Amino acid sequence: MTFQILVSDPVNQEGLEPLLSNQEVNVDQKTNLSEEELHELIPQYDALIVRSQTTVTASLIEAASQLKVIGRAGVGVDNIDLDAATENGVIVVNAPDGNTMSTAEHTFAMMMSLARHIPQAYQSLMNGKWDRKSFKGVELNKKTLGIVGMGRIGTEVAQRAKACNMSIVAYDPFLTEERAQKLGISKGTLDDIYEQADFITVHTPLTKDTKHMIDEQAFAKMKNGVRILNCARGGIIEENALLEAIEDGKVAGAALDVFEEEPATHHPLLSKPEVIATPHLGASTEEAQTLVAYDVSEEILRILKGEPFKNAVNMPSISSEVREVLEPYYYLGEKLGEMAIQLVLEAPTKVTITYAGELTDYDTSSLTRNVMKGLLSYHLGDKVNVVNTFHMAKSYNLSYSVEYSGSAQDFTNLITVSIETKRGTRTISGTMLTGYGPRIIKIDDYSIDIAPDTHLLYIQHRDTPGMIGLVGTTLGKHDINIATMQVGRKEEGGDAIMMLAIDRPTDQNVFHDLGLIENITSVKDIHL
Ligand SMILES: NC(=O)C1=CN([C@@H]2O[C@H](COP(=O)(O)OP(=O)(O)OC[C@H]3O[C@@H](n4cnc5c(N)ncnc54)[C@H](O)[C@@H]3O)[C@@H](O)[C@H]2O)C=CC1
Numbered sequence: 001m002t003f004q005i006l007v008s009d010p011v012n013q014e015g016l017e018p019l020l021s022n023q024e025v026n027v028d029q030k031t032n033l034s035e036e037e038l039h040e041l042i043p044q045y046d047a048l049i050v051r052s053q054t055t056v057t058a059s060l061i062e063a064a065s066q067l068k069v070i071g072r073a074g075v076g077v078d079n080i081d082l083d084a085a086t087e088n089g090v091i092v093v094n095a096p097d098g099n100t101m102s103t104a105e106h107t108f109a110m111m112m113s114l115a116r117h118i119p120q121a122y123q124s125l126m127n128g129k130w131d132r133k134s135f136k137g138v139e140l141n142k143k144t145l146g147i148v149g150m151g152r153i154g155t156e157v158a159q160r161a162k163a164c165n166m167s168i169v170a171y172d173p174f175l176t177e178e179r180a181q182k183l184g185i186s187k188g189t190l191d192d193i194y195e196q197a198d199f200i201t202v203h204t205p206l207t208k209d210t211k212h213m214i215d216e217q218a219f220a221k222m223k224n225g226v227r228i229l230n231c232a233r234g235g236i237i238e239e240n241a242l243l244e245a246i247e248d249g250k251v252a253g254a255a256l257d258v259f260e261e262e263p264a265t266h267h268p269l270l271s272k273p274e275v276i277a278t279p280h281l282g283a284s285t286e287e288a289q290t291l292v293a294y295d296v297s298e299e300i301l302r303i304l305k306g307e308p309f310k311n312a313v314n315m316p317s318i319s320s321e322v323r324e325v326l327e328p329y330y331y332l333g334e335k336l337g338e339m340a341i342q343l344v345l346e347a348p349t350k351v352t353i354t355y356a357g358e359l360t361d362y363d364t365s366s367l368t369r370n371v372m373k374g375l376l377s378y379h380l381g382d383k384v385n386v387v388n389t390f391h392m393a394k395s396y397n398l399s400y401s402v403e404y405s406g407s408a409q410d411f412t413n414l415i416t417v418s419i420e421t422k423r424g425t426r427t428i429s430g431t432m433l434t435g436y437g438p439r440i441i442k443i444d445d446y447s448i449d450i451a452p453d454t455h456l457l458y459i460q461h462r463d464t465p466g467m468i469g470l471v472g473t474t475l476g477k478h479d480i481n482i483a484t485m486q487v488g489r490k491e492e493g494g495d496a497i498m499m500l501a502i503d504r505p506t507d508q509n510v511f512h513d514l515g516l517i518e519n520i521t522s523v524k525d526i527h528l
């Protein structure tokens, strides 16, 4: 099977090499498509690669019936409707590291240009003027730089600012005192930054929280003559408030790489001599574009091939060590979910997943996704995957919870899935046995030991002599071979179960004949 990949923004060719040289994928590079053209083309693609020009809307995602992954060759994913991607089971991956240095360097180039009016002086000289009076600047030396957002780029900017002998005060909800000390900067609040900073630079994503974070009230708190930079996202700084603050003389200069609406060729801020600007060039270097395209190409290949990936933005990431431990359990978890849902005859209202033994040492959320995927996809089909499974559970009013138990009975690890319905609770437990792989070891109160095979037959009966023979003969009559058989009972002569792995699926005739056997109370086939 050849995977179809659409690249809808200009992306570095060298970085696309992992895809271009791969026989299992076909890459179509079609930039400048209109919205209508994109909607028309998208249903045939398994993967879409964008930078920031293509807006990936909910309706585009809904039209993309084959789409498995959207790759953003860059950091910000604000041009992609993440909720719609998650609801439709589409993984969104980005390339978080590749353009950090370029954007930090661009920010620094902008700060120096802002301090020394380099673009304005250049323009004046190009216009034939030798004007040395209008462009007196300020030094960065001994000035205070306020950094809002101390992630990858903010941190690199801080390190460069220190080399220029600037003091740094930074705010980030995740910045600890220890990390600030290690970096040789002060951890402050936004108000500390407004009060102290001569230069303020923002390096956050655009979120509900950061949209218009720097507004009229924020400008009012700043030092007179402050200089502002935005090489992150248009909209973090409220543009009208910035315009007014420049006109009032509060802000001495602004350096903008990004705008609320792009392209921004006729923006009122661009007519202000205090403003210097670039057309979203933070990540535009040879190095960054090669790296982000390469990283996202590799991630897309991994996802299409069903291999582990790391930079999904609509799924929590897990470390490679945790993934290595949990990976063998994913299959078991999915099969437990599939078996559990087949044991209940009513709509499930609540699922409880209990982890015991060595599993309790790890973040099992990725495993829970696999259990829930198995459980939901049995009835809902392949529209359920590990990306949208929690969303699907919610939309079907199915609540789920996870518990951790100290005791794994005699096993080193144990996963138990309980499903509540109006008729009661059904429970199934499984483990990974060294040398044997996944095993189902308990159904309700009955201990068994069986591999989660493709065709299983679950029989409930009274514990009477001859039952095994009668079932074996009946199946034999229908030419059904038994691969393995397990029996379990609570007490002699009481309720008992049989779990059989059989070589082919059963049919109504088999059910009918098994139902004629005295003391059999129920027969259920389980498909895995
Ligand atoms: N101009 C350009 O071409 C480029 C722009 N960017 C933009 O730069 C942004 C930052 O990139 P990275 O540093 O790589 O991301 P990052 O994820 O490493 O860092 C973002 C930081 O912002 C912090 N943050 C979130 N909300 C905050 C708030 N309300 N106040 C203060 N801090 C907050 C986060 O805790 C995080 O530490 C990206 O989101 C992207 O939008 C990134 C690359 C290129």
Ligand SMILES: O=C(O)CCC(=O)C(=O)O
Binding pocket: 051, 052, 073, 074, 075, 076, 077, 099, 280, 282, 283, 284
């Ligand atoms: O693709 C680009 O050049 C924009 C980069 C960017 O803004 C990002 O990575 O967030």
